[in-house]
Amino acid sequence: MRKFVFAxxxxxxxxxxxxxxxxxAMVAAHEGHKMECNKTNINAMNADIQAMxxxxxxxxxxxxxxxxxxxxxxxDMKGCMAHMHDAMEATEK
Amino acid sequence: xxxxxxxxxxxxxxxxxxxxxxxxSLVRMGSFNVAADTPHSQPVFWLMNTVRERSIAVRxxxxxxxxxxxxxxxxxxxxxxxxxxxxxxxxxxxMKRTEIARGLYPRAPELRxxxxxxxxxxxxxxxxxxxxxxMPAWGVTHxxxxxxxxxxxxxxxxxxxxDEYQALVKSAPAHDDxxxxxxxxxxxxxxxx
Numbered sequence: 001m002r003k004f005v006f007a008x009x010x011x012x013x014x015x016x017x018x019x020x021x022x023x024x025a026m027v028a029a030h031e032g033h034k035m036e037c038n039k040t041n042i043n044a045m046n047a048d049i050q051a052m053x054x055x056x057x058x059x060x061x062x063x064x065x066x067x068x069x070x071x072x073x074x075x076d077m078k079g080c081m082a083h084m085h086d087a088m089e090a091t092e093k
Numbered sequence: 094x095x096x097x098x099x100x101x102x103x104x105x106x107x108x109x110x111x112x113x114x115x116x117x118s119l120v121r122m123g124s125f126n127v128a129a130d131t132p133h134s135q136p137v138f139w140l141m142n143t144v145r146e147r148s149i150a151v152r153x154x155x156x157x158x159x160x161x162x163x164x165x166x167x168x169x170x171x172x173x174x175x176x177x178x179x180x181x182x183x184x185x186x187x188m189k190r191t192e193i194a195r196g197l198y199p200r201a202p203e204l205r206x207x208x209x210x211x212x213x214x215x216x217x218x219x220x221x222x223x224x225x226x227x228m229p230a231w232g233v234t235h236x237x238x239x240x241x242x243x244x245x246x247x248x249x250x251x252x253x254x255x256d257e258y259q260a261l262v263k264s265a266p267a268h269d270d271x272x273x274x275x276x277x278x279x280x281x282x283x284x285x286x
Contacts, residue, residue, distance in 0.1 A: 047200055
């Protein structure tokens with residue numbers, strides 16, 4: 001019975017670690033990409049895009065940034081972040 | 094006919110005066126945002142870029158390019174200089190964007206991706222720097238030969254992997270030693286550009 005309680009406690013501990021750890025890991029993964037959707041980051045992305053050579057990647061990045069800004073205007077921060085991420089990927093190609 | 098011409102010149106003078114007053118007021122009001130974290134509007138960006146490109150092209154037209162830009166010694170020396178002077182802004186193969194590269198405006202071009210400039214134009218930019226970009230005039234502290242070494246390396250840079258770049262930098266003479274040689278006059282100096 002004691003063993004069973006201990007095993008249950010270990011499982012609960014693992015579960016809690018996973019619950020708390022997953023979002024933290026995601027934040028760390030995106031830290032380099034500065035995913036937060038705010039004016040400073042949008043300006044920084046636009047400056048990066050301006051510096052890109054003309055081509056398909058630049059067009060994609062510009063479109064994604066336009067969509068990110070539209071989403072931000074609609075207060076859809078998740079959508080904004082997703083488009084900013086796509087724009088960033090295009091700038092890094 | 095005469096009075097028409099006179100009116101034309103009066104209107105032109107008044108128009109010019111008004112434009113000057115409006116421009117002076119905009120300057121006085123601080124309308125133009127000089128903050129580096131706010132990009133130019135597209136027309137201003139285009140104008141600044143075009144002014145810069147034309148200025149470089151015209152001034153670099155008279156620069157004579159040495160014939161030994163593919164010389165491996167030059168390239169290795171340029172790699173060392175590049176690592177010491179340029180990589181913090183222009184980055185290098187295998188290098189993540191630095192804090193300074195992220196904050197500069199206009200962004201310093203990532204030269205590992207290649208450049209649209211000719212070797213003569215690159216030399217001119219490295220030597221004289223660029224106003225309002227953060228690009229310093231390396232010609233103030235370095236002789237032409239050292240700067241041509243950097244240009245020679247720039248021709249090679251886009252082909253290099255991270256490992257090849259590191260190996261090249263390691264094979265380069267130390268930057269301080271080169272500066273010392275330059276100051277002692279041990280390096281040959283070619284004509285002034």
